Amino acid sequence: MADLRPILLVEDNPRDLELTLAALAKCQLANKIVVARDGAEALDYLYLRGPHADRVPGDPAVVLLDLKLPKVDGIEVLEQVKRDPAQRQIPVVMLTSSREERDLVRSYELGVNAFVVKPVDFNAFFEAIQDLGMFWAILNEPPPRLSYGT
Amino acid sequence: MSGVTPEMLAGCAAEPIHIPGAIQPQGALMVLSPEDGRLRHASRNLREVTGLSVGLGERLNDEAPDLLRRIEDWLAGGEPATVHVVDITGRPFTMSGHVTAQGAVVELEPVASSNTAVPHGLYGHVRAFLDRLSHAASLDAMAEAAVDHVRALTGFNRTLLYRFDEKGDGTVLAESSDGVLPTLLRQRFPASDIPAQARALYVLNRLRLIVDAGYTPCPVEPALSPVDGRRLDLSLAALRSVSPVHLEYMRNMGTQASMSISIVVNGGLWGLISGHSSGPHGVDAQVRGACDMIGQVLSLNIEARQQAEHAANRLRLGRRESDLLAALSGTEALDAGLAANSELWLGITEADGAAALVEGRLTTTGRVPPENVLRDLAARIHETGEQVFSTPSLAALWPAFAAEAGIVSGVLAISVSQIRPDLLIWLRPEIVQEVEWAGNPHKAVEEGARRLHPRRSFETWREQVRLQARPWSAAQIESAASFRAAVQNFLLHHAEERAELSDKLERTNQELEAFSYSVSHDLRAPFRHIAGYAELLSEREAGLEPTSRHYLTSIKEAAAAAGRLVDDLLSFSQLGRHRLASSSLDMNKLAAEVKRSLATDIGARVVEWEIGDLPPAWGDGSMIRQALLNLMQNAVKYTAPREVARIRVTGADLGEATAYTVSDNGVGFEMAYARKLFGVFQRLHLAEEFEGTGIGLALVKRIVDRHGGTVSAQGTPGKGAEFSFTLPKRQTPTGDTPGG
Numbered sequence: 030m031a032d033l034r035p036i037l038l039v040e041d042n043p044r045d046l047e048l049t050l051a052a053l054a055k056c057q058l059a060n061k062i063v064v065a066r067d068g069a070e071a072l073d074y075l076y077l078r079g080p081h082a083d084r085v086p087g088d089p090a091v092v093l094l095d096l097k098l099p100k101v102d103g104i105e106v107l108e109q110v111k112r113d114p115a116q117r118q119i120p121v122v123m124l125t126s127s128r129e130e131r132d133l134v135r136s137y138e139l140g141v142n143a144f145v146v147k148p149v150d151f152n153a154f155f156e157a158i159q160d161l162g163m164f165w166a167i168l169n170e171p172p173p174r175l176s177y178g179t
Numbered sequence: 180m181s182g183v184t185p186e187m188l189a190g191c192a193a194e195p196i197h198i199p200g201a202i203q204p205q206g207a208l209m210v211l212s213p214e215d216g217r218l219r220h221a222s223r224n225l226r227e228v229t230g231l232s233v234g235l236g237e238r239l240n241d242e243a244p245d246l247l248r249r250i251e252d253w254l255a256g257g258e259p260a261t262v263h264v265v266d267i268t269g270r271p272f273t274m275s276g277h278v279t280a281q282g283a284v285v286e287l288e289p290v291a292s293s294n295t296a297v298p299h300g301l302y303g304h305v306r307a308f309l310d311r312l313s314h315a316a317s318l319d320a321m322a323e324a325a326v327d328h329v330r331a332l333t334g335f336n337r338t339l340l341y342r343f344d345e346k347g348d349g350t351v352l353a354e355s356s357d358g359v360l361p362t363l364l365r366q367r368f369p370a371s372d373i374p375a376q377a378r379a380l381y382v383l384n385r386l387r388l389i390v391d392a393g394y395t396p397c398p399v400e401p402a403l404s405p406v407d408g409r410r411l412d413l414s415l416a417a418l419r420s421v422s423p424v425h426l427e428y429m430r431n432m433g434t435q436a437s438m439s440i441s442i443v444v445n446g447g448l449w450g451l452i453s454g455h456s457s458g459p460h461g462v463d464a465q466v467r468g469a470c471d472m473i474g475q476v477l478s479l480n481i482e483a484r485q486q487a488e489h490a491a492n493r494l495r496l497g498r499r500e501s502d503l504l505a506a507l508s509g510t511e512a513l514d515a516g517l518a519a520n521s522e523l524w525l526g527i528t529e530a531d532g533a534a535a536l537v538e539g540r541l542t543t544t545g546r547v548p549p550e551n552v553l554r555d556l557a558a559r560i561h562e563t564g565e566q567v568f569s570t571p572s573l574a575a576l577w578p579a580f581a582a583e584a585g586i587v588s589g590v591l592a593i594s595v596s597q598i599r600p601d602l603l604i605w606l607r608p609e610i611v612q613e614v615e616w617a618g619n620p621h622k623a624v625e626e627g628a629r630r631l632h633p634r635r636s637f638e639t640w641r642e643q644v645r646l647q648a649r650p651w652s653a654a655q656i657e658s659a660a661s662f663r664a665a666v667q668n669f670l671l672h673h674a675e676e677r678a679e680l681s682d683k684l685e686r687t688n689q690e691l692e693a694f695s696y697s698v699s700h701d702l703r704a705p706f707r708h709i710a711g712y713a714e715l716l717s718e719r720e721a722g723l724e725p726t727s728r729h730y731l732t733s734i735k736e737a738a739a740a741a742g743r744l745v746d747d748l749l750s751f752s753q754l755g756r757h758r759l760a761s762s763s764l765d766m767n768k769l770a771a772e773v774k775r776s777l778a779t780d781i782g783a784r785v786v787e788w789e790i791g792d793l794p795p796a797w798g799d800g801s802m803i804r805q806a807l808l809n810l811m812q813n814a815v816k817y818t819a820p821r822e823v824a825r826i827r828v829t830g831a832d833l834g835e836a837t838a839y840t841v842s843d844n845g846v847g848f849e850m851a852y853a854r855k856l857f858g859v860f861q862r863l864h865l866a867e868e869f870e871g872t873g874i875g876l877a878l879v880k881r882i883v884d885r886h887g888g889t890v891s892a893q894g895t896p897g898k899g900a901e902f903s904f905t906l907p908k909r910q911t912p913t914g915d916t917p918g919g
Contacts, residue, residue, distance in 0.1 A: 042704060048711040126703045149707045149742025151714040151735070 035061040037089040039071040039106065040124070041098050045147070049093070049124070052158035060090055068101025072109060075116060088119045091142075093161065096125035096132055104135055111140040122161055196376055198410040201396035202418040203389065204228075205461060206288035208399055210411065211239075213254050213283045219404070220282070220411055222418075224397045229287055230268040235400070243267045246287075249274060254283060262464045264290060273464035277415045281404040286418050291461055301469045304332050308473055312480055321484075322353035325452055325477045329470050330355040333438065333462045335454030339363060340442075342450040345650070346370055347378070349450070351617075359457050360434065366617040372428070378448050384415050385441040386471045391459035392429040392436070396420040417464070436460035438467070440474035444482045452477070492654030499526040500658060504665050513595070513670060514542040517603075521545065527662055528591050528655045530605035537601050547606060548583040556580065560592045561600040567660045568592040571607075571650040581646055584609040589648025591656065593663035595670060603666070605659065607648035614642050695752045702745050709738035747874040750805070754881050759799045761886075763909070766793035766807075766839065769800075770828050773808045780815050786824040793830035794837045797909040798886050806882040809875040810841040810902050817845035817900065836888065836908055842901035848894040856892050879904065 036053070040046040046064065053062060065071040071094070073079040077086065092110070096103040103123060110116045120142040125132060136144050145161065148154050202208050207228040210220035216238045225231055233239050239247045245266040253276055265274045271290040276283060311324035322340040330338040336359040341349035347370030354364040373381075381387075397420075404411055413419040429437055434455040442450040452474055454462075462470070503523040510516030514537040517524045521544035524533050532545035536557045541550055548556075559577060560568050569591040574581035589607030594600075713735040717723070723731065770790050796803060811828065818824030825844045830837060848856070857880040880890045883904045894900040 044708040044711070045704065048708065048715070051711075051715055126701075126707070147703075147707055149703060149710055149746070150739050151707070151711040154707065154711065155714075 033060045034087060034090040035063045037063050037065060037071065037074060037092045039065045039068065039092065039094045039098065039103065041066055041095060045095070048151070048154070049158060052155045055155060056159045063089065066099075068098040068103060068106045071098075071106050072101060075110065075119070088116070091120045091122060091161070093122050093124050096123055096136075104132070104139070107136060107139045107141055195410075196422050197380060197414040197419075198412055199396070199420040199422075200402045200410060201398045201420040202413070202416065203391075203394050203420055204397040205390045205394075206286055206418045207231075208413075208416060208418055209233075209285045209287070210282040210399075210404075211250065211254075211285060213278060216250070216254070219406070220399050220401060222397050222399045228289065229272065230270075246272075246274065250276070250283070250285060262468045264465070275417060275464055279412055279415070281406050281409075281411060284413075284416055286416060288418070288464055290463060301332070301465060304328055305469055305472060309476065312476065318481070318484065319352060321477060321480060323355070325473055326353045326355040328473055329440070329452050329454060330357075332466050332469055332473075333454050333460075334456075335436070335438065335460060336360045336456045337363075338452065338454045340450060340452050341368065343370075343448060347373075349373075352450075360455055363617055366615050368617050377422075377425075380414060381439070381441045381451070382443055382446070382448050384417075384419075385443065385474060386417065386438070386467055387419075387421070388417065388436075388438045388462055388467060389421055389426070389429065390436055390461045392426045392434070393459075417467070433457060438462055438470070440470050442474055442478045442481065444478055444485065449478070449481060489652075489654050492652060493657060496527055496529075496654055496658035497661070499523050500662050500665070503527060503662075504669070507666075507669060511673075513537050513666065513673075514540055518542050518544060525605070527658050528605040528651070530589075530591065530607055532586065532606035534604045534606070535602075536604070537595075538599060545606075546586050546608065548586045552580070552583055552587070553604070556587070556590070557592075557600065557602050557604065560590070560602060560604070561594070565592075566594050567656065567663060569651050569656050569659075572647045574646040584646045588646055589651060591651050591659050593659050593666075595663060595666045597667075603659075603662075607651075609646055610649055612644040612647065614644050616642055691752060695749055703742055706738045706742035706745065710735050710742065713738065744874075747878070751874055751878050751881065754802070754878065754885065759802070759885060761798050761909075762800060764796045764798060764800055764803055766796050766803075766830060766837075769804055769807060770811075773804065773811050776808070777811060777815055780812060784815075784819070784824060785822065786815065786818070786826060789825070789827040791827070791829040793828070793839060794832045796837050796839070796906045798906050799882075802882045802885070803906070806879045806904065807839070807841075809879050810904075813875060813902070814841050814843035814845065814900075817847075818843050820846060833905065836905045838903055838905045840901060840903040842899060844899040847896045847898050847900045848892075849896050850894060853892045853894065857890060876902075 036058070038046070038049060038053075040049060046066075050062065050064075063074060065074055070080075071092070074081040074084070075088075075092075077084060092106075094103045094106060098106070103125070107121055107123065110119060110121060117140065121140075122143040122145060123132075123136050123141050124145050124147055126147055133144050143161065145157055148157065202222050204224055207225040208220070208222040209218060209225065211217065212219055218233050218235050218237055218239075221233075221235060222228075225233075229243075231239070231243060233242075239250065241247075243265075249263055249265055263274045264271050265287075266272075267287065272287045273290055274285060274287055276285045278284070305328075308324055308328040311328075312321055315321040315324055322342075326338040326340050329335075337354065337356040339351050340353040342352050343349050349368040349370075349372070351363045351366050351368075354362060356362060399411055399413075402410060429435070432455070435458050436456040437453060439451045439453040441448060442452065452470070503517075503520055503526075506520045506523065507513065507516040510519065514535040517533070517535050521533070525531070525545050530545070532543065532547040534541060534543045534547055534553050534557075536554070541553060543553070547553060556573075570576055571589045573588055573590050574584055580587060586608050587606045588609035590604060592602050592604040594602055713731050717728065717731050717735075720727075767790070770793060774788060774790065807828075811826065814826045815824065818826065821844055827842045828839070829842075830839045857876050876892075879902075883890045883906070886906050888904055888906040890902070890904045892900065892902050
């Protein structure tokens with residue numbers, strides 16, 4: 030637990046962002062929370078590109094990813110992450126308004142680690158976010174990084 | 180009959196009756212060159228009968244100036260040489276002529292003084308006949324007029340009118356007799372009495388006379404025509420010598436003289452007027468002309484009558500057809516539409532039973548045989564490839580159907596689909612008929628030494644005709660054919676409509692999907708935000724005064740309720756699109772799981788559950804779970820006022836289906852509203868009494884409908900409610916078609 034990696038929250042809606050941050054704050058997690066406002070920015074962060082080129086290297090503890098995003102949407106981000114052998118062990122949790130089955134099916138096909146429909150009931154939402162935050166940021170031990178070419 | 184070989188029968192039908200090479204001896208025959216009037220053929224009796232001395236290759240000379248003038252006029256294109264009385268060497272003769280490729284055929288018959296004196300004159304007779312005909316109310320009356328006048332004109336002992344049926348058997352419709360010869364009225368003569376080539380000749384040459392069946396044929400010389408080297412064609416000659424078989428037939432019948440006049444209707448031999456005498460009997464050519472005229476007038480009248488009858492029948496059937504089509508235009512499926520209008524369905528062909536085989540479904544009305552017989556029949560008709568199939572005697576075609584003749588003997592069928600073996604079939608039962616034959620028709624021919632001899636017996640012979648239905652009239656067959664065209668249009672139109680509808684549905688579905696997707700993403704979010712901010716506010720402002728706190732709570736609840744409404748609506752709309760993933764479901768497990776999930780709804784309340792042994796269901800797991808959840812959740816919700824809520828979940832195996840019931844001791848409902856319960860947004864309680872979106876039961880119904888099951892509700896206000904649904908068991912996918 031010494032090395033608390035950040036949580037990457039990808040959310041375009043400012044209200045959802047604010048409410049999600051409030052929920053995460055209630056969990057009193059020690060993890061730093063990095064916010065990306067669209068899919069392109071999320072990928073820049075993960076791949077240390079653009080505005081994130083100079084960030085401290087290392088994978089986030091978990092990516093909380095909204096499904097509907099400008100530029101590059103959540104499904105595309107998920108697809109890129111899970112297709113990349115160097116990234117695919119990063120846990121990705123899909124946060125979405127959608128109860129659409131096709132989104133869920135597609136997400137699981139792509140290897141999403143969890144899929145959470147944002148409940149309208151705010152308390153339920155808090156609970157969900159808290160559970161997720163706790164589980165992925167604290168309890169879930171990341172697998173050891175594989176080294177290639179040896 | 181064992182000695183009658185097919186060769187012998189074929190020999191009879193092949194007898195070249197139009198080129199006998201001889202004439203009957205009561206007159207003489209000459210064949211002249213139409214170009215130069217030289218004699219090409221002459222009957223051997225020419226000089227004997229007429230006194231003319233002209234030889235072969237010579238021209239007629241001055242010995243018969245009257246005859247010469249008539250022939251010259253005729254061949255020059257003047258008056259037609261029908262029948263004229265000419266003077267030859269001081270004696271009156273009737274002359275008739277016709278031209279063939281082999282020359283101008285001139286027939287001369289001496290005018291017998293006894294035959295010239297026709298009472299009232301020819302004109303008077305024909306006139307009287309026409310009068311009677313114009314007043315004849317029926318075919319029989321017309322036939323009677325014809326036989327009466329032909330007998331009066333000719334003086335035969337007996338005149339008859341036969342009508343041929345489609346098989347060629349003749350029935351005597353009318354008879355006029357002086358009592359010398361036996362009566363043949365209503366009797367039948369088999370088709371074999373008049374061989375095929377004789378029938379063909381009868382259409383061509385409408386009148387035949389045999390003065391004396393005992394005559395000695397008089398040869399016409401030379402036998403071969405100098406024009407084409409073939410035997411002289413006497414098809415149209417009145418004096419043509421007849422087949423010896425026919426003479427024998429006449430003698431067997433006890434008649435020495437006979438005459439027949441063809442009744443040709445629509446180009447076919449419809450019947451005959453015949454005259455017979457026990458002794459030799461001549462008929463003057465002019466009288467024959469008058470008889471021929473009677474025959475022709477009768478033919479025209481019958482034709483007109485048939486056409487009028489046919490038109491009236493078509494009109495009657497056509498009206499029924501258009502009524503039926505009008506009725507069908509409002510129906511979805513052809514067979515259902517026909518069944519709903521069975522009287523018209525039978526009426527368009529005047530049948531006793533009808534069956535429709537449409538897309539493998541068999542629908543019937545009236546008197547029909549068992550389904551397997553009908554399907555067998557349909558398969559055989561389909562195999563014939565006939566678009567309009569009809570028979571008055573099915574057993575004659577396929578003897579296997581004889582057993583069902585009492586219901587199905589007459590069959591009229593139309594194919595209504597290009598691709599499928601779809602058929603509409605009309606049926607008529609057998610009508611057992613007693614027929615009187617003039618002699619046993621099965622012994623129509625008797626064996627002789629070298630050739631066939633006509634039958635000798637004309638004793639009345641009764642026969643029961645079986646396996647025959649009332650024949651289909653031309654109008655009925657046409658009606659069926661016309662209906663076939665209309666039905667094909669109907670099916671085509673429906674197919675197009677269906678395709679269009681399915682396109683439209685597809686588009687609507689896509690729009691709905693896009694709509695619900697956007698609803699699920701965009702409409703839910705604001706409610707979530709409202710609820711979220713209200714929650715954050717109430718946390719921050721812990722010291723809010725009670726009214727403000729109440730307002731904030733109301734905002735949260737309203738937002739949450741709106742959010743649930745969106746979720747429920749969405750589930751409801753998704754149901755229609757969701758593909759069923761059916762499997763066998765352990766309903767005991769499912770009910771237990773649902774019960775556990777209701778813990779938060781129950782909270783501190785006391786609920787006594789009684790979950791019976793539930794039979795496994797066949798269905799989509801998530802959907803059935805949803806249905807059970809909604810029912811059990813309702814039970815929990817509507818028992819809230821009870822100190823102790825009692826909720827029972829029971830099941831039953833109904834054989835073809837399984838049934839599940841959730842009952843409670845809650846507030847119940849009035850049965851008058853039971854029907855409304857399953858509609859979307861139907862609520863029977865105030866929102867403040869019981870929260871809910873009014874979609875739960877509609878969702879249950881939709882789920883159960885999609886599974887092909889049924890839902891029902893029972894309730895008593897203040898006592899409780901009971902909701903049941905059934906689910907059909909799994910269909911065994913063996914691919915067997917019912918009845919196949």
